[in-house]
Amino acid sequence: MGMINASDSSPIYIGSDYNTVIGSTQAAGRPSVRISTQRSWTHGLFIGDFNHAPGGVCGSWPAFWTLGPNWPYNGEIDIMEGANLVNYNAATLHTNPNCTIAGDSRTMTGQLNNNNCAYYPGYNVGCGIRDTRSTSYGAGFNAIGGGIYAMQWTSDYISVWFFPKGSIPSDITNKAPNPSSWGLPMANMQGSCVIDQHFQAHKVILNNAFCGEYAGATSVWNSTTNSCATYTGYSTCNAYVAAQPAAFQQSYWSINSIRVYQLVDPSANASSTSTAYIASHQPTQSSTSTISPQTPVPTTSLCPTYNFTVVQSSNFKYEIECGVNIGGSDIGRPYPSYQVTSFEDCVAGCSYWNTYNSTNICGGVTYQVSNKACYWKRNIGSTPADPSFNSARLIYYAYPQVTDDPRQQTSSSSSTSYVATSVTPQYYVAPGAATSTSFSLISETPTSSFTDGVPLGGSTTDDTSPTxxxxxxxxxxxxxxxxxxxxxxxxxxxxxxxxxxxxxxxxxxxxxxxxxxxxxxxxxxxxxxxxxxxxxxxxxx
Known part of the structure; x- marks a missing residue:
């Protein structure tokens, strides 16, 4: 179809269809290319040298990235990614729960967008670092003739550098890269995340998608800055991409090379100035290792001890998120006079909902520390940081079985929509409690001091019923x-x-x-x- 051209004497061309008018927005869509390596790697130095990239065009969503099998369990690393008229790159990680990054500005030049790398149904933001340079993506990148992206992946961290054309280190040009001489990376992704638990056996992928859940999202297409709805005059991404093929003549990759390097001595410290990388020409056997976490000693509080840790309360597993106010619609108290004096009571109340009232109806809980108010949630959305709240997110039914490995894909006719998380729970035991797996209510005295959780800005309801x-x-x-x-x-x-x-x-x-x-x-x-x-x-x- 003319969308790929490769030779030994000129850069590789990977483009998209820019001639065909798509008759319906319900059709298959505009043809483009996604190409990936057959080999997989765990750890290494991944360097892409590009003269041109598809970014800076309304409707386009290009990426240079790596991906493990059975997503999100073995992780995703987005080295270069953007959409529509965005003029900066965002390096992002996507994982299953229990992975966060610090985003320390002293260790990188970029800006932290979000620190929680975990995917949840309906929430796939990941943990991202934004490059502040307009030459890092889109029209600015192409105007300077491109540049080089490098991603270094070790057991301790994942870092990303961008070198504009004209500022490329000589050791990269000479095929003897030494990251320790490059200065601060644009993105340093390191924190509480145990890298080897979340990132294994990645293929390298290059693609240009159109619309989808990023470029085609209503909030993105109609964004207040660089609005493609305003720029194109089309109300939806799908309609524009289908009707305007000529707009995508510039949606192509021009590639000098993509090289993968690995340490000469895999046991060496990757940050050492004497550490040498060599091109990864020889096939290696990819494997997925398992690191068993230590069993924690039960404490008297979930926050901050278990922050971004999977715990088990009753028969249910939760990811604890301290200083976070999760979104979602409120469902009220588990029963009219359920008592709350702590965040732990909130979590137990969510388990009560799912045990005795309705299976899976409570997807999480937010606890407002100042007035000890609980907000039990039917569905969970965003994770905005808010130091006055603590939250817990139910995860035992939260992961669609999606994978990039055809041998592991689930048939679309499967009656099982979700699979359990593979995270080994750390057990939280309330102080003085004989068991954390049962609820019993013998007597109760409703008090006017109990406050039921309500949407922010709403009113509370006190239960003043007789004993x-x-x-x-x-x-x-x-x-x-x-x-x-x-x-x-x-x-x-x-x-x-x-x-x-x-x-x-x-x-x-x-x-x-x-x-x-x-x-x-x-x-x-x-x-x-x-x-x-x-x-x-x-x-x-």
Whole structure:
């Protein structure tokens, strides 16, 4: 199709189709190239020398990157990446949970965008470092005739340098690279992340995608700066890319070389000035190693001890994120007078939701330290840093089985949409607790000091109900089944569970029978009446 041209005497050309008008935005899309190595490497020095790259064009999303099998478990390293009219490069890591970087400005020239490298469903930002130079990507990169990107990957860190044309170190030109002589990298990705746990067996990839979840995202296409919606006059990325083929004549790679180097002595310190890299010509066997973390001694608090660590509370695994306020829609308390005095109570409440009320309905929790308020979340979105909050994110069902290895791909007809995380949990045991796997409620005294979590800017609801005693009782199984059949459209089966729990034994008829005391719950009043009528008709009360 004329999209690749390779010879020994001139730079390699890898382009995209710029002649065909795509008749429908529902069609396969504009043809372009993704090319990857057949070999894989763990650690090394990866150097790409480019005269031109596809960036700086609305609708384009090019990248020079590396990728391990069974994404995100073996990691992704984006060396050069951008979209649309962006004029800077962002070097980014993507992993499964338990990987963060420090972003220390003393060790790099770039700016930290985000420190949490973990992928979550609906949230795939990764941990990124932004290059502040306009020549590092897009129109600025192509205007100076390109340059060199170098990525050094060791057990201790992953670093990325960019050298504009005219400023390329002679040791790179002479094919004897020595990173210790290059000065500070643009990106130094190092922190609490154990590199060898998250990055293994990577292929090198070069591609130019169009639109997709980055360049085609509504917020990106309509961004307030460099808006492609304004620049092109098209309301969507797909419509523009389909209708304007000539715009992508400049969406091509011109490549002098891509070379992979490995240490002469793999056991040497990669930062040493005497360390030598050689070109990686000989095939090597890629392997995935396993590093067993030490079993921590239980402490009295999750934060800050377990920050960005996977812990287990009850039967559920969470990633703890201290100083973070996770997004998501609130679902309220596990039951009307659930007591909260600590972040640990919040996490236990999420487990209660998923154990006794509705499976997987609680995806995480945010704890506001100042007023001890919990916000139990149905779905989890972004992870903005906020020192006044601590958060926990449920991970046991959070990973689609996506992989770059055809031998490990899951059939699209599979009934299993998610797989469990492979992270070995570190067990948190609450101080003085005999077990962290069971819940029991013998009696309770609702107090006006308890504050239920509500969306920021909203109001709180205090429970001032009279003291109640809850005792065990037997409820007719067929009655439960019949009432559960009336599950509302929004999936709020948890309110039925709470109603059974408090009214099943009919200890306080006024409390259970007074419908006005139930209208604060987030489900239709008619459903409440239906439940009560079923109790009266089938249970005699």
């Amino acid at each position: 109640m005693s809850i005792v065990s009782t037997t409820i007719n199984a067929s009655l439960i089944a019949r009432i559960i059949d009336f599950k509302p459209a929004d999936g709020a089966i948890h309110e039925f569970a709470a109603f059974f729990f408090f009214c099943g034994s009919n200890i306080d008829k006024n409390y259970c029978g007074d419908i006005n005391k139930w209208t604060a719950f987030p489900f239709e009043l008619s459903i409440v009446k239906l439940v009560i009528s079923f109790f009266k008709a089938n249970h005699g009360r």
